[in-house]
Amino acid sequence: xxxxxxxxxxxxxxxxxxxxxxxxxxxxxxxxxxxxxxxxxxxxxxxxxxxxxxxxxxxxxxxxxxxxxxxxxxxxxxxxxxxxxxxxxxxxxxxxxxxxxxxxxxxxxxxxxxxxxxxxxxxxxxxxxxxxxxxxxxxxxxxxxxxxxxxxxxxxxxxxxxxxxxxxxxxxxxxxxxxxxxxxxxxxxxxxxxxxxxxxxxxxxxxxxxxxxxxxxxxxxxxxxxxxxxxxxxxxxxxxxxxxxxxxxxxxxxxxxxxxx
Numbered sequence: 001x002x003x004x005x006x007x008x009x010x011x012x013x014x015x016x017x018x019x020x021x022x023x024x025x026x027x028x029x030x031x032x033x034x035x036x037x038x039x040x041x042x043x044x045x046x047x048x049x050x051x052x053x054x055x056x057x058x059x060x061x062x063x064x065x066x067x068x069x070x071x072x073x074x075x076x077x078x079x080x081x082x083x084x085x086x087x088x089x090x091x092x093x094x095x096x097x098x099x100x101x102x103x104x105x106x107x108x109x110x111x112x113x114x115x116x117x118x119x120x121x122x123x124x125x126x127x128x129x130x131x132x133x134x135x136x137x138x139x140x141x142x143x144x145x146x147x148x149x150x151x152x153x154x155x156x157x158x159x160x161x162x163x164x165x166x167x168x169x170x171x172x173x174x175x176x177x178x179x180x181x182x183x184x185x186x187x188x189x190x191x192x193x194x195x196x197x198x199x200x201x202x203x204x205x206x207x208x209x210x211x212x213x214x215x216x217x218x219x220x221x222x223x224x225x226x227x228x229x230x231x232x233x234x235x236x237x238x239x240x241x242x243x244x245x246x247x248x249x250x251x252x253x254x255x256x257x258x259x260x261x
Contacts, residue, residue, distance in 0.1 A: 068124050076153055095128070096126060098130060104121045138170070
């Protein structure tokens with residue numbers, strides 16, 4: 001994909017915290033909304049047609065987005081989705097077979113009018129081998145998608161250097177998808193092969209946001225649940241807020257409600 005098209009995509013990406021109240025999920029007002037995502041202080045797992053049950057005194061409109069998770073085998077796509085969902089992060093890598101989907105809900109409050117929205121993110125994850133073997137899988141993952149997360153691993157230099165090729169393989173210039181790059185295994189700094197200067201230069205060249213994602217498991221009880229569901233949400237809040245912010249802004253621009261930056 002040409003640089004001009006990538007710069008155009010970046011023009012639809014707002015600065016962090018420019019549209020949403022970034023730490024609102026930690027406020028007293030957000031307590032009921034966040035509580036609807038938990039059961040006995042552990043994360044609820046939602047099916048495709050399930051949604052959080054909010055108390056009668058609070059309300060929020062739900063906005064839904066389909067997100068395709070793209071990246072080389074082993075970069076941590078499944079681990080990232082598991083962490084966002086609140087499930088155990090796999091300790092051993094296994095190639096994902098077929099297409100796996102997961103649903104994450106996340107409440108936000110808009111700066112502009114103080115409206116509370118409940119974002120529904122539906123992540124589509126597929127193994128690299130499956131994508132290569134079956135021609136219909138990639139179109140299925142991108143059908144009616146709103147965004148693509150392009151993953152690389154901080155512990156795998158080749159996955160970072162392959163990002164331009166990954167963009168060319170997954171996207172073409174006619175697709176109106178929000179694009180965000182995520183660097184996984186950011187917590188494994190002792191083994192990093194990608195420096196902050198590398199990331200800065202990539203962002204400057206490609207004009208795409210790069211988010212950083214930890215991949216370690218949190219504390220666990222004997223039954224396997226996270227010891228503190230709220231702490232787990234806080235750990236991934238920056239990713240969920242950036243996704244919400246970029247997708248909301250992208251939609252507003254597409255609808256002609258706000259100008260592109």
